[in-house]
Amino acid sequence: MTDIRVPVLIVGGGGCGLSSSIALSEHGTQSLLIERHATPGRLPKARYINQRTMEIFRQFDIADAVYAKSMPLKYISRIRWCTSLAGDGPLDRKTFHAIDSFGGGSLRHYAEDSPCESTLYPQVRLEPLLRAEAERRNPGKLLYNHELVSISQDARAATCVVRDRDSGREFTVVADYVIAADGGRTIGPIVGSRLTGATELADMVTVYFKADLSEWWDDDHAMTTWFVNPDGGSWSSGVLGKLGPTRFDRHSEEWMFHFSFRPDDPARFDETKLLPRMRELLKLPDLDPEIIGIGHWVVEGVIADRYRFGRVFLTGDAAHRHPPTTGLGLNSAIQDAHNLAWKLDLVLKGKASDGLLDTYETERRPVAERNVSWALLTFQNHPLTDAGIGLVRGNAEVSRKNFAAFFADDDEGRSRRARLDQVIGVQRMEWQAHDLELGFHYEHGAVVRDETFAPPRDPMGGRYVPVTRPGHRLPHAxxxxxxxxxxxxxxxxxxxxxxxxxxxxxxxxxxxxxxxxxxxxxxxxxxxxxxxxxxxxxxxxxxxxxxxxxxxxxxxxxxxxxxxxxxxxxxxxxxxxxxxxxxxxxxxxxxxxxxxxxxxxx
Missing domain, CATH: 3.40.30.120 (Glutaredoxin)
Incomplete structure (x- = not known):
């Protein structure tokens, strides 16, 4: 392969990089994508796709392909908190509370504001679909098992050295602009990006497995169950979620189970203890799942100090990283790609000045700040929910007494359940963040402001107000x-x-x-x-x-x-x-x- 000249080089073949490739192709601008891995990872990673992202997929004629394989809204319309999945003890297989989520159940107003429903489609399956769509639009321009070695730039172009990891051969790519969709692993440190915010909040382990849990999973519409155990909290006890891929009710073939550990807990890397812990928490001593993969990741909420470094633009996880609560990470990344692609296209075609590209950071960084802060806030709500349930960390005996009192058919039980109902009214910020998903807007950037003011935003994030004010998403009608x-x-x-x-x-x-x-x-x-x-x-x-x-x-x-x-x-x-x-x-x-x-x- 000879050296390459290309308008845009995309580094990273995850959801953000592939969406960038698709968007640029749709606009008519050529790009080259490199990805250091030969194939997508084996872990589901992000799985929730919100309405705004599905609108973007609709614009690029991808939505129908996603909906054809993803988990329909009715099967992700509820979140619940339970004591255990199985067991025959007096406190086993009980549900503390359930809440409607993501536009399902009672949240019918979501359908009034968008032509698209939210859905669930794990990234491990979304990325191959996006890869096929990107390759169809830009054949031969996606290079997997290729990594960036170095990058330099001047007033005319960015010069990148790329290595073929199969052969070891290196070649040069000269690009007008570079999109860093590499998760911050390579380009960020090279250009001097600094990520600041809350780090090492929890060390997470995800077990991705196959099993038939239909005998015990008794709610076809529940997407996720948080297990609150007297010996721990909801995150430390475990979170179990459905993944499909062909059955989306209680007969889901694949599942993901999250554990959290303190960052200094040596047990977080001892995978031999994970299956016994799953069996104990689920009260399924004979559970023998097929383990597909085990992943380790750290909960953090950080944002880059800058999004633009000359001809380099940071996107997705290279620019911002979120706690998983509210599911804003992958969605924000794809929305970054959507914002940047049309601007690059117009600048490269001489229809706009390079100054238009500055508005990518002007517009998207405040949205990321809001989303990261929101995800941190909803992450911090979980101890509040545990307290509303009656969990006393470190005191299993008192916790069990509280749980028994919670389910009792008496005045105290009714009061405890009413209290939790009020607490969940706060926790709804995580699963009913309709305004966060559709209501983000741009006060400055590639807009002409008028004399009007933005409508007040719901502090709980649930009420979205559609307006045609400049900077806002065009309302669906x-x-x-x-x-x-x-x-x-x-x-x-x-x-x-x-x-x-x-x-x-x-x-x-x-x-x-x-x-x-x-x-x-x-x-x-x-x-x-x-x-x-x-x-x-x-x-x-x-x-x-x-x-x-x-x-x-x-x-x-x-x-x-x-x-x-x-x-x-x-x-x-x-x-x-x-x-x-x-x-x-x-x-x-x-x-x-x-x-x-x-x-x-x-």
């Missing part, structure tokens, strides 16, 4: 064309900007046509209404749009609102040209004559 119903989110595809107008906004439409023709920007205009290109049969859009019939909303390729005008304007071309100049970070020398200004920040 059901619209129709030619007898087919679709979502407003379906209007932005293949890297297009979309100008959504009312039915009396011809000036905005003509301005868009003129700007797209003169600047070569992919811009689609859409009228929604009774006389428009798309009908609004349920009046969903009318209730959400917050513009008049002569107004307009400009939507970015990543489905975030970039600009809006509630009414018409006598100089529609000038106003819309200025909006594009602000969004794309262009210098404007005349109305409609925006030109890129190249710049690289070292």
């Amino acid at each position: 059901r619209i129709a064309k030619d007898g087919r119903e679709l979502s407003t989110l379906d209007l932005a595809e293949k890297g297009n900007f979309v100008l959504i107008t009312g039915c009396r906004a011809e000036a905005w439409r003509q301005a868009a046509i003129q700007i797209a023709g003169s600047e070569g920007i992919r811009l689609v205009t859409v009228r929604i209404g009774d006389e428009g290109d798309y009908r609004d049969p349920h009046r969903d859009w009318l209730s959400l749009r917050d513009i008049g019939e002569d107004g307009a909303i400009l939507v970015r390729p990543d489905n975030h609102v970039a600009w809006r005008s509630r009414t018409g304007h006598p100089d529609a071309v000038g106003v819309l040209s200025d909006a594009f100049a602000t969004i794309l970070k262009l210098d404007v020398d005349a109305v409609g004559q925006a030109r890129p200004t190249a710049r690289v920040v070292a």
Whole structure:
């Protein structure tokens, strides 16, 4: 293989790197991906895919392939806390509490806010699907068992030395830009990235196994069960979750079991003790599972001091790492890729200045700060739940008495159960974080702010408020064309900007046509209404749009609102040209004559 010249080099073939490859291909920009491992790992790792990530997959025509194999929402619609899975003692096989999760059960409002349901699809299976999709779009440009050796950069390009781990041969890749999706293992230390935050909160062990637990798992709709044992807490006792892959009810073929240890506990590396501990905690002394893999990982909540280092951009775990609570890690990583790809595409094609790439950090880092803080907060809620149940750490005798009192059919039992119900009202932050998943927005960056303020965010994270305010995700509304119903989110595809107008906004439409023709920007205009290109049969859009019939909303390729005008304007071309100049970070020398200004920040 000779040395390679490529617009974008992606380092890392996990969910973030593969999503970056897919997104760039969809926009029409070439990339090369290298991954040091020959095949995906054997551990499930992240498994929850939220609505926003499924919307991204929908935009890239991947959602149907995921839904065809993933665990449907009805089977992940409940989280519960139990004493044990089996056993015949007076406190065995009892449920302390259950809560609806991720849009299932009573959480029907989730379906009103998105065309997509949340789902469960372990990363060990998601990555091969994404790999196949990336290779189909970019054949021959995914190099597995290849690792980055070094990277240097100047004002013209980044020069990377790559090693083929099979042959040992090294070659050079010269790229305009580099996406570091390597989990922070290689590029971060090279460029001097610093990760700060809470580290070594717990040392986790995950046992990934096959077994038939249908005789004891008695809730088909429960995704995860937390076992609270008198001899430990919920995390230290164990967490058991379904994984499918073909049965999603109590007959799930594969499972994952988490243990937590203190970082200084030598038992965390003694795998011979894990199966006996599982048997003891589940009260299944004859359990003989097929162990698929055992993984060790540390719970931490950290974020990089910078996301951009010249021509290098940190994404996913290289930029931020979350406790697993609320399931924000993989979802945030894929959303990073979604944000960065369209910006790289426009800069490489000369339609935007390099300054647009600075907005990747401006927009995504505050979201990561919020998500990391949220995951830390929900992680710290678990001791509160244990206390609400009546667990007294280090005192098994008192804990057993409390458990017996909890299940008693008397006034004290009812009071204890009512108390736990109130405590779980706090714990719902972890599994009903609807606003965290859909409500994140960008106050600064590639947006033109207007005079309005963002709606107050629910401090418990549950209430999402859809708005068309610049910086926010375009609200989902059901619209129709030619007898087919679709979502407003379906209007932005293949890297297009979309100008959504009312039915009396011809000036905005003509301005868009003129700007797209003169600047070569992919811009689609859409009228929604009774006389428009798309009908609004349920009046969903009318209730959400917050513009008049002569107004307009400009939507970015990543489905975030970039600009809006509630009414018409006598100089529609000038106003819309200025909006594009602000969004794309262009210098404007005349109305409609925006030109890129190249710049690289070292």
